[in-house]
Amino acid sequence: MRPLPVRTPIVRINNGTFYRHHPASQAGQHGPSFFPGLTFELPSEPTSKDRWCVVGPSLSGKTTFLQVLRGQLLCVPPTARTYPYLATEAVPHRLKAANRAIQFVGFDAERSGSGGGGGGLGPATSAYLSARYESRRESTDFSLRDFLLGNTQLNPFSLAENDDNGISLTLMDRVVADLRLQPLLDLPVSFLSNGQGRRARIARALLTSPEVLLLDEPFMGLDPPTVASLSPLLRGMADKAAPRLVLSARPQDPLPEWITHLVYLRGDCQVGVMGEREVVMDGLRRYYHGVKNGGLAEDETMPVRALREMGRVLTENGIRGIGLGEEGEIFAGTSLPKTPQKGKRTNVGEALVEMEGCQVRYGNKIALGNWTEHKDGQQPTKGLTWTVRRGERWGVFGPNGSGKTTIVSLLCSDHPQTYSLPIKLFGRSRLPEPGSGQLPLTLWDIQARIGHSSPEVHQHIPRSLTIRQVIENAWADTFLMRAKLDNEARAKVDACLQWFESELNPIHSTKTSHDLAWASNYLFGELSFSAQRVLLFIRSMVKSPDVVVLDEAFSGMDEGVRDKCMLFLAEGEAKTYATSSGEVIGREGSSTTTETVVVDSEQSKTGNVKVTGLSDRQALICISHIKEEVPDAVREWLCLPEANSQMAARFGRLDGPLRTDARRWNEIWAI
Known part of the structure; x- marks a missing residue:
């Protein structure tokens, strides 16, 4: 044969x-x-x-x-x-x-x-952040079905079975079933969560029947x-x-x-x-x-x-x-100096975020809060009830599509329903309260007091801003408005650029230099994905806002870059990493080992620290799907249920850092 x-x-x-x-x-x-x-x-x-x-x-x-x-x-x-x-x-x-x-x-x-x-969901995802939650669709906000079929133009092509120029309906049915997209077909693509959008992009590529599919960090x-x-x-x-x-x-x-x-x-x-x-x-x-x-x-x-x-x-x-x-x-990131006061419940202060029975609806669909909460000695409430106080370090978890991004949009007032829901930020409502003697909270008040890094911010921040302008934008009212900087703010921007030069400067060399001209010569859009993530992380915390919201802020970073950001979040310029060597005696003789440890920085030794880490006056809200990307200081946690399961959100408190013990991670996910 x-x-x-x-x-x-x-x-x-x-x-x-x-x-x-x-x-x-x-x-x-x-x-x-x-x-x-x-x-x-x-x-x-x-x-x-x-x-x-x-x-x-x-x-x-x-x-x-x-x-x-x-x-x-x-x-x-x-x-x-x-x-x-x-x-x-x-x-x-x-x-x-x-x-x-x-x-x-x-x-x-x-x-x-x-x-x-x-690979893309097209122009629907480039609409302004709040448009994702509006009931009225823009002309570009096509449905998932249209996206998969390629009907995103004014004159869509006709679909015929086995048409060499079209998409097979049989293949469409199989791909949609395999990727669990059937319930989402009539939703606008801008409504899809991160995980749902990812499955949609894979489906769109599969419907072209390629010989090879390249998936970049799927x-x-x-x-x-x-x-x-x-x-x-x-x-x-x-x-x-x-x-x-x-x-x-x-x-x-x-x-x-x-x-x-x-x-x-x-x-x-x-x-x-x-x-x-x-x-x-x-x-x-x-x-x-x-x-x-x-x-x-x-x-x-x-x-x-x-x-x-x-x-x-x-x-x-x-x-x-x-x-x-x-x-x-010991992982480098877990070698942070012991600062237990930053996670202690006894240090919390007044409420910064108060949600009392929040439900977000789109027509008949409840996107967040489709449950009833029962608490001892209190009347049952429908929707999410959650309070974040000064000094608390929260982790928010849950499956893709469970409402985590919706929570962030409510906090940052990008969601139009913020005005009608029982939410208070910094003790004030978005609407006038009769007899309170307080003015309603404005969007500018909120943006001045909340630092925010997320995939949505990453998607919408102008690629034409320079590296320096992105950090300075923390002091601006909008992405394109001129930042209002004083000398202290400028010093903080310079300090961050020097601290993260190796991660941000495309032509970085090992030679020490105080020339920061590179930060004004390179655009945000020219940087690697990891460098862009670092830049948005700095922007979220550089001016020490009352609330720091980190939504998947460390995704796309290498372990070393991630750990450097984690240390900066905890200690600012006061601490840095150093390599130490030691001798180990074994059966076959002695050998030299190296490990990474946390030490006082030169800025700390000279009393020249301009950017500090999180203080007890600040609250942290972190959203992540990977335990290694959750800061060690996080102790309080909220886990949202699967969408439309009608199960209640779960709350808990950690007895230590998430990334050092899988037991804690499994407790959050109930696995």
Whole structure:
């Protein structure tokens, strides 16, 4: 019996180097090269078990690597990158081009609106923040059904079964069922939660029947139940090779157990190691422990700190494993100085936020507060009853679509129903109260006293603002209004720019410099996703507002960047990280180990601290789906129920930091 012929690969790269601009242009002004000498193949056989994931820290080029596979960067030599399978008769004519056969779905705030290959929800998501909650739809606010079918233009195309230019109704029904989108089809896309919108973007890409689907950090910002359901769905696609999947992830993200091959990228946009998952993980494990034990010198482009949490496995039953760091090893972020007074209930002051039975309705649908709360000695109340006081550190949790973003919109008065609901902010109502002698609270009062970082702010802040202007915008009334700064505010802005220069400056070098001209030379839209997140985090806390709201503020950051922001949130400029070395005596002799510890900063030693961490006069409200992205100071928690379950919200108090004990996390999620 003759063996079956081996099918040519979909993507074949043989010793190629990649550029955004041609290397012969403008005498060396072509920009950096990416992945020099790259050799890579993506097989086309449906029976192939190669399931790839591209892993790397921020600025290592994960998204760029996916773009290379899709043919979006120049290849030198041009013949080094080919698409042999797409030239065969097995591929329909409409998929002969790589940018059609290989679809890209990205999930950061910039790319999600760009449409890049099926990745965006289009113009509906670019409406003003409060428009998301209005009952009247704008002309661009099309339904999820129209979005999936491509009916987002004035003259939509007709849909016919098996029409080469349209979308199969049979495929539509299957994709909608697999991604649990049926109940959402008639909703405007601007009403969708983060997790629902993510499933919608994946569905839109699948309906084009691509040969390959590139998913850029698909689990970022999703709650544990949604991750648990999305991973098996993707595995089913991978098993059937319909389509073939390539994922990207950060080192600290748990990798789905069905991933078989890894590409680990260095910090200089080069491949560090590539191959079968276990081989790659074994090499990284030996490197990590070799550096930790002093036997190997650390490569600056592959910092071991970024590898500490790598290696955890996402299974159908949850996350398994502890990463490359040994069990019991102290994470850098948990080495914060002990400041128990910041989490103590005894230090709380007057109420800053008061909700007494809040229900948010859109017609017959209750989006928040679809339950009745029973409290000892009190009359039952319908809706959410919640009070946040000075000094409290709250975590707000719940599945995607449970109403977390709605709560943030009520706090920040972006939601039009704020005016009609029983809500008080800073002891005052949005509407006049007869006999109170108080003026109603204005939008400007609220914005001056609440610092806010969220995916919505990320989506709407103008990309044309400079790095400096984004931070200064904390003192402005709107995104585009001129900031009102005094000398103290300017000093705080400069201090933040110096503190986070390595994360924000695209041309940062290790040389110490007090020249901050770079902050006025680079635009927000030119920064990496991680740098943009850092900038919005600084904006939320720099002027020490009464309430700091961090809604998924740390998603998209590497572990080291995240921990630096966490330390800054707790201590401002007063503390910093330092590396200490110590000698360990073992059976085979002595060795030198290194660890990261928290020490007093130079600013603290010289009494020149301009930006402090959270004080007991401030309240913190943090929303996250990942326990490592919840600040250690959080003690109070609120967990919203699944939408329309009519189960009541649950409240509790933690006995310690979330990220150091999975038991606390499981208690919140009741698992």
